[in-house]
Amino acid sequence: MQIDNNTKRQKLEYTGILPIGKSSIEAVIKSGYYVDKTKHAETLFKEEATVFLSRPRRFGKSLFVSTLEEIANGNKELFQDCYIYNKTNYDWKKYPVIRLDFSRLVNETPENLKESIQRSLQRTAIKYGIEAKILASREALKKNSSKKENDSFQEYCIDLVDNLITLEGYEPKVVVLVDEYDAPFINQPNPVIKEDNLIIVRNFLTIIKSLSGDNKIKLEFITGVSAYSFKECQSGPNNLKDITLSPRYSNIAGYREKEDLLQEGSPYYKRIKELAEEKELDPETIVSYMRSKYNGYKFATPKNTVAVYNPWSTLRFLEEGILNNYWYNSGTPTFLTKRVDDSYFDIDFSQSIITTEYKLTSPKENELSMVGKMFQSGYLTIDKYEPPLNQGELPSDTKPLLVKFPNDEVRESFKDSLYEELNETVKSKGKTSEDNLINALVAVDIDGFMSTLESSFSSIPYFFFLQEQNKNEAFYHSVLHAFLRGAKLNPESEKCSNLGRIDIVINSIPNITYLFELKHGQDAHTAIEQTQNTKYIQQYIRQNKDIVVIGINFDSDKRNFNDYECKYYDSKGNEILDRDAFLDCITKRKNGSNRNTRRHA
Structure with missing residues (x-):
């Protein structure tokens, strides 16, 4: 904003201090640096x-x-x-x-x-x-x-x-x-x-x-x-x-170069000329450095859209006169790193990336692509339609669109830091839930297993639960089976016995067999009682493996389980009262098995 000697604005007192970190309009206007x-x-x-x-x-x-x-x-x-x-x-x-x-x-x-x-x-x-x-x-x-x-x-x-x-x-x-x-x-x-x-x-x-x-x-x-x-x-x-x-609001935030930063008489241009004098450079050279480093953000698709500068990095550069990556270093991109997925590896960052406007602002969280996440986080910006619109052709949110890194700050930050962080995140993310489920069952940590299960069910978009056909035991059974199969636990569903069908059996854990009985809209104790009345454990005794029976009740209002209960049995079918005694039983049987192995060796 230009300030001259005759303006009514003289009624205000100006600090002349760059408004770094200020979000009060009064403070920014009184600094003299308001755009x-x-x-x-x-x-x-x-x-x-x-x-x-x-x-x-x-x-x-x-x-x-x-x-x-x-x-x-x-x-x-x-x-x-x-x-x-x-x-x-x-x-x-x-x-x-x-x-x-x-x-x-x-x-x-x-x-x-x-x-x-x-x-x-x-x-x-x-x-x-x-x-x-x-x-x-x-x-x-x-x-x-x-x-x-x-x-x-x-x-x-x-x-x-x-x-x-x-x-x-x-x-x-x-x-x-x-x-x-x-x-x-x-x-x-x-x-x-x-x-x-x-x-x-x-x-x-x-x-x-x-x-x-x-x-x-x-x-x-x-x-x-x-x-x-x-x-x-x-x-x-x-x-x-x-x-x-919206093209109407493409410059609602950020600084335009000609209209805002280089306006003759503006405090921004005065500061640029001061920096040029300090660095013994001409102002145009300073601006060219700023342009490459901090300009380039476009928030609309028309080809006449004016790019804007990152305001935070621009202010920090005008303060310090050093071409640092101020915006990237001011905070961790949590929204992006927590949502990285496997599609990240399919992106070629060495060139402009093809997408659509719809994909950049998808109305559904589970459909938001990695490119969309990077755009919303500020790491990609709109380039142009590809192919270009023909004469008389109207724009559309489904037409192919190119996006790219907006400037050198983002490109360098991605290459030097964010790229490695995203790589590590996507590699470890897929293993976390899988490892948690397996480790919990191996350690007979039923609470830990159920906690991971609760998180897995909570990650399912809520609208799947709203469908009437999904408000039943079969829906939750199939989802649980899919989670366990994804964790490579080799679950068996509807395992038949002479008195009924066991909902899910896991026999892939060393020394332990897990039996799951599921209910919907009832309670976990009812599930456990059913396993006792039908003697589901009978076909698994004397297999030299101890047994854990878990009853789970699912609730449509909670869209998750709301109750669970478990029972422990030794390999002969005798009930064991608590987890500690059960772990002792496993240890004793394993030690006995090892002695027998050495005796026959």
């Missing part, structure tokens, strides 16, 4: 948008959220030299704001997350002086209702909005700003907590959708890494328009 994005903000307010935006980390998403908040607050004078102030007829009406940064919420457990959302909403109520009014109305409702829903964060959100739209001095609509909406689940290592947290976030966004349908929301702006968690919904928060690859 004006208010044209996009004015459009969103005018259209009363409900939108989602994805950009890589440290790319200015939170700064834009702060911009929207200050505009909603009616802070007109802060934007004296901005587009929205000078080139539009924006009315500067004040709107109450609900702003949540989900990356700051406590999310170790689903209950933590619910409580943290409610506390954030309560802070908003306190800020606008309506907390006491909300509490009083909720207490009155409790006296006339025994429903627990009155205590939920969803109900509190409804009460909050209903009170905010009646505030004196504000317009009767609310601006909702949610930053990093996917933080509670996208990097959550525990699949059960991940799924529960995802549902909680969806429930929150669904309430906002409902309030928007009631004409109570002026603007809903959501940011995050990936849109899959609401795109794959048939209901819920499927009202959000994804503007991530």
Whole structure:
């Protein structure tokens, strides 16, 4: 942004300090280094948008959220030299704001997350002086209702909005700003907590959708890494328009070279000239270094899309004057490394990679390709359609598209560090669950085995469980068999005896035979009783192997097992009361077998 001697902006005090790490629009404007994005903000307010935006980390998403908040607050004078102030007829009406940064919420457990959302909403109520009014109305409702829903964060959100739209001095609509909406689940290592947290976030966004349908929301702006968690919904928060690859918003974050960095009189260009003088180079040389290292990001497919610079690396370079890989070194790409899969080995990174726009932003998590994951993480960017569009041909999200590394920083970082990290991750990832299952059965660690099993079931996309034909024992039986077979445990299903069929038998573990009896919608004890009544162990005694019987009950609401129980037997069919005694039994039998072997040798 240009600052001259005659501007009204002299009313503001400028620090002249590069706004590194600042996400407050007021702090960035007062630094003098603000790149004006208010044209996009004015459009969103005018259209009363409900939108989602994805950009890589440290790319200015939170700064834009702060911009929207200050505009909603009616802070007109802060934007004296901005587009929205000078080139539009924006009315500067004040709107109450609900702003949540989900990356700051406590999310170790689903209950933590619910409580943290409610506390954030309560802070908003306190800020606008309506907390006491909300509490009083909720207490009155409790006296006339025994429903627990009155205590939920969803109900509190409804009460909050209903009170905010009646505030004196504000317009009767609310601006909702949610930053990093996917933080509670996208990097959550525990699949059960991940799924529960995802549902909680969806429930929150669904309430906002409902309030928007009631004409109570002026603007809903959501940011995050990936849109899959609401795109794959048939209901819920499927009202959000994804503007991530919209040509209209291609430069909503990041710096353009000509329009932003090289604008005559701008603090950026002044700093570039200072660096050139310090390094005894001309400014054009400094810019060429910056361009190769930090420019190159494109967030739309039209060939006239202007590439943007990584703002974090640009600011750090202008501060230090050293061509370091600042963005890569500022954080681990957890979203990418935790989702690497075997398709990674099929990618030729020595050239542009062919894909489609749809694959870059797939609406389903399990369909998001490695290329899509790398794009959403900021390690690949749009190059061009291949083949190019013909004259008169319209673009489409299914047409072949080339993506590539955006610049030297990303290319070098990938080659020197990330490539090796991804290689190691993909090699070890496939072995982890397999080894955990095998090791747990060898060690007779039933709790550990069931914990790994629980994680495996939780990794299945939730929509598979919603189909009526999958809400039965047969579905869970087949999935369990597939997991055990994938771990190379050689399971046998529906093993017949003279009194019935044993659901699953594993006879591939040294010294131990495992029998599984499965139930659905009952309990594990019923499963164990069935194995005792039908004497399933009879055909496995006197095989010089001890026996473990595991009863498991599956629950459709939990989409996992909810109960398990086990019994231990020695090789002659005698019940052993606990695991420690069972392990002693195995050791004694193995030692006896070894003595017999030596005696016959």
